[in-house]
Amino acid sequence: MPTAWLISIGTELTLGQTVDTNSAWxxxxxxxxGVRCAAHMTVPDEIEYVAAAIRRAxxxxxxxxxxxxxxxxxxxxxxxxxxxATDDSLTIDTSSLEHIRAFFEKRxxxxxxxxxxxxxxxxxxxxxxxxxxxxxxxxxxxGQTPCYALPGVPFEMKAMFTDAVxxxxxxxxxxxVVRTRLVHCCGIGEAELGERIHDLMQRGGSPEVGTTxxxxxxxxxxxxxxxxxxxxxxxxxxxxxxVRERLGVAVFGRDRDSLASVVGEQLRARDAxxxxxESCTGGLxxxxxxDVPGSSDYFLGGVISYANEVKRDLLDVDESILLEHxxxxxxxxxxxxxxxxxxxxxxxxxxxxxxxxxxxxxxxKPVGLVYIGLASPQRIHVIERRFGSAAPxxxxxxxxxxAALNLLRLELVK
Amino acid sequence: MPTAWLISIGTELTLGQTVDTNSAWxxxxxxxxGVRCAAHMTVPDEIEYVAAAIRRAxxxxxxxxxxxxxxxxxxxxxxxxxxxATDDSLTIDTSSLEHIRAFFEKRxxxxxxxxxxxxxxxxxxxxxxxxxxxxxxxxxxxGQTPCYALPGVPFEMKAMFTDAVxxxxxxxxxxxVVRTRLVHCCGIGEAELGERIHDLMQRGGSPEVGTTxxxxxxxxxxxxxxxxxxxxxxxxxxxxxxVRERLGVAVFGRDRDSLASVVGEQLRARDAxxxxxESCTGGLxxxxxxDVPGSSDYFLGGVISYANEVKRDLLDVDESILLEHxxxxxxxxxxxxxxxxxxxxxxxxxxxxxxxxxxxxxxxKPVGLVYIGLASPQRIHVIERRFGSAAPxxxxxxxxxxAALNLLRLELVK
Numbered sequence: 001m002p003t004a005w006l007i008s009i010g011t012e013l014t015l016g017q018t019v020d021t022n023s024a025w026x027x028x029x030x031x032x033x034g035v036r037c038a039a040h041m042t043v044p045d046e047i048e049y050v051a052a053a054i055r056r057a058x059x060x061x062x063x064x065x066x067x068x069x070x071x072x073x074x075x076x077x078x079x080x081x082x083x084x085a086t087d088d089s090l091t092i093d094t095s096s097l098e099h100i101r102a103f104f105e106k107r108x109x110x111x112x113x114x115x116x117x118x119x120x121x122x123x124x125x126x127x128x129x130x131x132x133x134x135x136x137x138x139x140x141x142x143g144q145t146p147c148y149a150l151p152g153v154p155f156e157m158k159a160m161f162t163d164a165v166x167x168x169x170x171x172x173x174x175x176x177v178v179r180t181r182l183v184h185c186c187g188i189g190e191a192e193l194g195e196r197i198h199d200l201m202q203r204g205g206s207p208e209v210g211t212t213x214x215x216x217x218x219x220x221x222x223x224x225x226x227x228x229x230x231x232x233x234x235x236x237x238x239x240x241x242x243v244r245e246r247l248g249v250a251v252f253g254r255d256r257d258s259l260a261s262v263v264g265e266q267l268r269a270r271d272a273x274x275x276x277x278e279s280c281t282g283g284l285x286x287x288x289x290x291d292v293p294g295s296s297d298y299f300l301g302g303v304i305s306y307a308n309e310v311k312r313d314l315l316d317v318d319e320s321i322l323l324e325h326x327x328x329x330x331x332x333x334x335x336x337x338x339x340x341x342x343x344x345x346x347x348x349x350x351x352x353x354x355x356x357x358x359x360x361x362x363x364x365k366p367v368g369l370v371y372i373g374l375a376s377p378q379r380i381h382v383i384e385r386r387f388g389s390a391a392p393x394x395x396x397x398x399x400x401x402x403a404a405l406n407l408l409r410l411e412l413v414k
Numbered sequence: 415m416p417t418a419w420l421i422s423i424g425t426e427l428t429l430g431q432t433v434d435t436n437s438a439w440x441x442x443x444x445x446x447x448g449v450r451c452a453a454h455m456t457v458p459d460e461i462e463y464v465a466a467a468i469r470r471a472x473x474x475x476x477x478x479x480x481x482x483x484x485x486x487x488x489x490x491x492x493x494x495x496x497x498x499a500t501d502d503s504l505t506i507d508t509s510s511l512e513h514i515r516a517f518f519e520k521r522x523x524x525x526x527x528x529x530x531x532x533x534x535x536x537x538x539x540x541x542x543x544x545x546x547x548x549x550x551x552x553x554x555x556x557g558q559t560p561c562y563a564l565p566g567v568p569f570e571m572k573a574m575f576t577d578a579v580x581x582x583x584x585x586x587x588x589x590x591v592v593r594t595r596l597v598h599c600c601g602i603g604e605a606e607l608g609e610r611i612h613d614l615m616q617r618g619g620s621p622e623v624g625t626t627x628x629x630x631x632x633x634x635x636x637x638x639x640x641x642x643x644x645x646x647x648x649x650x651x652x653x654x655x656x657v658r659e660r661l662g663v664a665v666f667g668r669d670r671d672s673l674a675s676v677v678g679e680q681l682r683a684r685d686a687x688x689x690x691x692e693s694c695t696g697g698l699x700x701x702x703x704x705d706v707p708g709s710s711d712y713f714l715g716g717v718i719s720y721a722n723e724v725k726r727d728l729l730d731v732d733e734s735i736l737l738e739h740x741x742x743x744x745x746x747x748x749x750x751x752x753x754x755x756x757x758x759x760x761x762x763x764x765x766x767x768x769x770x771x772x773x774x775x776x777x778x779k780p781v782g783l784v785y786i787g788l789a790s791p792q793r794i795h796v797i798e799r800r801f802g803s804a805a806p807x808x809x810x811x812x813x814x815x816x817a818a819l820n821l822l823r824l825e826l827v828k
Contacts, residue, residue: 191487211487
């Protein structure tokens with residue numbers, strides 16, 4: 001099977017000021033086309049490092065994909081590094097220069113002189129058109145190995161990868177495919193899950209099975225490598241069925257499903273609607289729900305009731321509960337769910353109130369304590385979760401949002 | 415200056431199913447302690463790849479930090495790869511085993527047999543205690559190079575890095591420091607920004623100046639490498655002052671400041687409060703605001719008015735505007751901002767309505783069209799933004815949330 005190395009370029013990446021999300025996206029695309037990523041390398045904006053990484057990657061693999069370092073400023077060195085790695089010099093690509101000029105003209109502006117640099121390519125390379133921005137990409141061969149350099153801006157990179165790199169891959173793949181399936185689970189520990197599918201995870205198994213845990217969601221990853229898509233998919237189907245049998249209701253979806261998209265499908269199938277009342281999650285559940293295209297079919301909206309007065313005035317939470325027990329208790333979660341369901345006239349309603357920290361905790365009510373309410377046509381139900389007082393604010397908030405969506409999911413699959 | 419290589423382990427990373435956020439965090443910590451990351455490597459869960467990456471990293475650098483592959487399942491191979499890279503064998507570390515047992519006991523559970531594996535370490539290595547979970551870390555020397563292997567779960571990794579790796583770094587740094595400052599900007603293009611600080615960005619300058627763009631925010635990165643923290647900070651202060659002079663009101667903050675935290679500080683300083691009415695952003699602005707600890711001091715909450723009925727019933731948006739002009743127009747943004755400000759009694763209110771796509775666009779109102787309203791004590795003001803109909807849903811939503819917070823920021827700095 002052909003292998004690829006990915007190179008991400010940027011001092012902001014090696015210094016850790018930006019998280020590299022491009023490599024994951026590119027790797028996923030390559031895997032789906034039968035190319036296995038053997039490594040990602042991240043190097044700073046220093047020409048020697050970049051040129052050395054390009055040379056090493058081209059030696060070690062069958063394909064090199066580079067992202068970043070094609071912008072218009074002084075520290076964008078990918079063009080020069082490609083020229084150095086191939087002992088070439090840079091020349092202006094006139095059609096790229098025209099494209100950049102037109103890009104600015106269309107927006108009623110004159111091209112800043114700095115953007116001229118973006119039309120430079122090594123003399124033996126070809127430019128790749130950028131439909132979304134000013135930076136063209138570059139493609140060339142280093143020895144026998146094709147290299148593609150794309151901009152670091154994710155949506156530009158994705159458009160150009162799809163337009164220019166994928167067709168070349170398809171032509172070169174020689175029929176070998178790797179297909180991957182993810183089976184996502186919620187409400188089960190990683191070790192327990194691992195024990196239940198222990199036999200499927202043996203080394204050298206085919207398909208390969210592995211697991212990944214992230215913030216309350218554990219994904220079982222199944223990879224099949226074989227001669228045809230059909231055959232690979234049959235292998236994946238069979239193993240997925242086994243995994244589902246072992247893990248039961250903990251499985252909520254596969255591949256690109258998110259908890260929010262799955263809950264959305266369930267609601268849509270029942271012609272049901274949802275509203276939310278969020279305190280410590282502050283809009284996170286709404287943001288996750290509306291991240292799904294078409295969510296207006298079932299999500300009516302919600303109230304972010306951060307202040308106690310909002311809980312009282314908009315959600316009819318009884319002031320006496322707030323005074324007596326504080327905002328973080330079973331009774332407030334109950335009243336918030338009831339209040340928002342009534343106000344919005346939705347079929348279901350979710351509520352969350354908790355202590356996200358780092359301040360505001362006490363012995364009786366530590367940081368990480370969260371109450372989650374679910375109002376359905378039949379009843380109102382509240383659960384308590386403790387995320388641990390050492391957990392960071394973001395872990396507690398995301399964990400609470402996931403637990404809330406999972407509570408609704410379990411109610412809907414009943 | 416000492417250099418480090420980071421290795422992230424996991425097929426879910428090389429296949430692109432998970433984004434590696436650990437490397438960025440570790441690199442940032444190292445940079446602050448005078449260790450420059452020369453590269454990040456990401457390799458799959460295959461023992462030969464992992465062992466080879468460890469050997470290569472130890473040869474190329476002065477310090478190796480590894481994350482991932484220490485879980486309890488079959489595909490967690492970092493322990494075995496460390497043993498292979500050092501020609502050693504694995505033995506049970508009894509104090510780690512005790513810790514793992516106690517972890518489960520405290521939670522009223524019996525340790526699953528699978529977790530026993532996590533107590534294995536190469537015989538010449540030392541275990542690193544994990545205060546938050548079951549997987550201990552491992553430290554050993556490969557030749558002269560110290561290597562630290564930590565779990566992949568971010569909050570466990572961070573706690574162990576801080577407890578075990580940082581003190582060793584401080585002892586070994588020999589007084590050389592790298593200090594970094596980020597100056598964050600909003601509402602200016604990258605090329606224009608680059609031209610205004612062109613002279614500061616020359617190669618070989620000291621301090622080094624570079625830029626990074628991400629979703630409407632451009633950050634100027636200033637790195638100073640010198641003999642003392644004080645001296646480095648004076649260099650940073652001087653360059654930061656120059657950058658601010660050139661970029662004016664586009665600069666909104668530095669280092670860990672976010673738009674939400676800066677707006678929050680401005681509101682707190684004026685004893686002012688804020689509420690939000692979100693349609694296409696669906697809670698994203700609320701989620702960003704409440705990501706900031708202490709945001710309850712100024713953020714009262716908001717209404718996620720996804721459905722038109724919610725805009726009408728909770729925010730008093732005139733039904734006739736909705737019928738005549740649709741939900742995405744100047745007038746609805748205006749009415750939403752007015753409505754939520756009245757309802758919550760806040761000093762300021764932000765509203766957003768737009769077309770996040772991929773469906774729902776037309777020639778007159780394309781995907782990416784967003785109206786943002788700001789109600790202040792003096793007036794209500796609406797701006798229009800076009801994010802481009804090719805932009806993905808997440809780019810439009812995040813861009814709209816940033817533009818809304820920036821609109822309020824500019825009002826508050828007036």
